[in-house]
Amino acid sequence: MTGFDALRSPLRFLQSRLPEIPHRDVLEAEEGWWKNEGIAISEAIDRAGTPWLRMFDRLGKRVDTILYPREYQTMLRRGYRSGVVWRALEEKSMIPAYLLIYTISFHDPGICCPYTVSLGTALPLAKYGSAELQARFLPQFALKDDSAWQGATWMTEIKGGSDLGAAVETMARPAGDYWRLTGEKYFASNAGAELAVVAARPEGAAAGVRGLALFLVPRYRKDGELNYFVRRLKDKIGTRSVPTGEVELKDSEGYLLGPADSGIYLILEVLNLSRVANSVVSVALAQRAMADALSYGEHRAAFGKRILDHPLLRQQFENRLNALRSAFALAWDAVQLLNDVWMERPPYSDRYHLFRLVAHLAKYWTAEFAVDTAKWAMEVHGGLGVLAEYGAERWLREAMILAIWEGTSHRQILDGLEVMERKRAHKMLFQRLAEIAPSKELQDMESEVEQHLNLPREEKEALAEPLFRRLAVLTADTLARTSK
Numbered sequence: 001m002t003g004f005d006a007l008r009s010p011l012r013f014l015q016s017r018l019p020e021i022p023h024r025d026v027l028e029a030e031e032g033w034w035k036n037e038g039i040a041i042s043e044a045i046d047r048a049g050t051p052w053l054r055m056f057d058r059l060g061k062r063v064d065t066i067l068y069p070r071e072y073q074t075m076l077r078r079g080y081r082s083g084v085v086w087r088a089l090e091e092k093s094m095i096p097a098y099l100l101i102y103t104i105s106f107h108d109p110g111i112c113c114p115y116t117v118s119l120g121t122a123l124p125l126a127k128y129g130s131a132e133l134q135a136r137f138l139p140q141f142a143l144k145d146d147s148a149w150q151g152a153t154w155m156t157e158i159k160g161g162s163d164l165g166a167a168v169e170t171m172a173r174p175a176g177d178y179w180r181l182t183g184e185k186y187f188a189s190n191a192g193a194e195l196a197v198v199a200a201r202p203e204g205a206a207a208g209v210r211g212l213a214l215f216l217v218p219r220y221r222k223d224g225e226l227n228y229f230v231r232r233l234k235d236k237i238g239t240r241s242v243p244t245g246e247v248e249l250k251d252s253e254g255y256l257l258g259p260a261d262s263g264i265y266l267i268l269e270v271l272n273l274s275r276v277a278n279s280v281v282s283v284a285l286a287q288r289a290m291a292d293a294l295s296y297g298e299h300r301a302a303f304g305k306r307i308l309d310h311p312l313l314r315q316q317f318e319n320r321l322n323a324l325r326s327a328f329a330l331a332w333d334a335v336q337l338l339n340d341v342w343m344e345r346p347p348y349s350d351r352y353h354l355f356r357l358v359a360h361l362a363k364y365w366t367a368e369f370a371v372d373t374a375k376w377a378m379e380v381h382g383g384l385g386v387l388a389e390y391g392a393e394r395w396l397r398e399a400m401i402l403a404i405w406e407g408t409s410h411r412q413i414l415d416g417l418e419v420m421e422r423k424r425a426h427k428m429l430f431q432r433l434a435e436i437a438p439s440k441e442l443q444d445m446e447s448e449v450e451q452h453l454n455l456p457r458e459e460k461e462a463l464a465e466p467l468f469r470r471l472a473v474l475t476a477d478t479l480a481r482t483s484k
Ligand SMILES: Cc1cc2nc3c(=O)[nH]c(=O)nc-3n(C[C@H](O)[C@H](O)[C@H](O)COP(=O)(O)OP(=O)(O)OC[C@H]3O[C@@H](n4cnc5c(N)ncnc54)[C@H](O)[C@@H]3O)c2cc1C
Pocket: 153, 154, 155, 156, 159, 160, 161, 162, 163, 187, 188, 189, 190, 236, 239, 244, 401, 404, 405, 406, 407, 408, 409, 410, 411, 414
């Protein structure tokens, strides 16, 4: 049974997959805190529901305060203090942040949403912000105390998140050294954040995605008044601790990041950073669902022995453990590639396009794997699996969100096709995979991808999913061979 032991702890699993783990002591402390305190807080918040919006103060002034239970603040601040954001800024490396995200999301996948969107705000600010903007906003993200200055990444509007070029109606008008933004963001996670990055169209800019730009929008205007308004918070099946709201921008003060005509690249950089986090969270969630199924399987008996000792179930555990290792290898490859390329600006290198392809494969495959594993783990619990009081059903609710936000699986497949078609990113992928383990299977897959890319457009899209799935699995399996 020893092969399954690593499932019980995120740190042990990481140690079994990675040759070295920076700041191991920090991860150990994190895991210890979650076991002793965090899990109970997280479970209570999941049952009690989303934070609460207080729109007005007692004198009727609009305040839009998000009210959290005190324990939630303790849980949230811990991750910031441990370094999910400041370490990326200080150490100029993504690795510590994503290791923390893995460790934390094993216990609570939802809490990693605020951490990810805060990273997705701080890093573009550090990369593209003017000296003045950095001096004004960056120090707060670099603090190591309990202040928990938060970011947010708001692109999606009521008409949809997949087709941003058609759906973003938020307009930006120049107003001297800043801009005024007006519009509505329909799925705005971490509503109430101190600073958000927001997609908007500068007045007179082209239609479609090419006309979009990325702006920093602080919670308060320079004169101290609210700069954006939270219309309502959404009641979701998962990430229930995260306030996801509808946000109204009304002549809100905004600051352009990077050149206006490069906006879509900046937006995609933010999304790709989140997609990598989403992949890491998906694998941690799958590990957690398997760990819960394992401990149930060790104690539940049927037909005279532990259910885990029945050949069919045991084989499923073994197969799924191998699949978990592969999914981790894929997600971690995306982290490492991101770590190499995140300071690049357009026009990007070939390695950047390779990163994009791996990020699409990872986001797609790990989220599908998380959903499938959470469903399977529920089934291992039998009827108890569907009861809210035992927790197995939570992983399925959380996993469904991972498959949708930051671009659904459809989006990942189509964007993955695009980067293969336009940037030939698959060539670099196959070259790398062949260096790890050349095989006939890889050669066949490469020819299949080439043939697929030559299909007429309708057919190419219609038939893309099985191809993309096989490419993701083959990539994940091959990468897993280089792990410990
Ligand atoms: C809990 C939660 C939190 C979120 N937080 C944020 C946030 O903080 N910031 C933010 O910007 N967004 C956020 N989102 C929005 C999220 O990114 C979108 O839900 C997602 O991008 C999909 O957009 P949509 O829901 O509008 O679906 P749509 O774009 O309307 O798509 C509907 C369906 O059509 C499919 N589809 C669309 N185009 C195609 C095509 N060409 N081919 C095949 N299928 C297609 C989609 O894949 C999807 O299945 C959040 C979502 C959730 C659920």
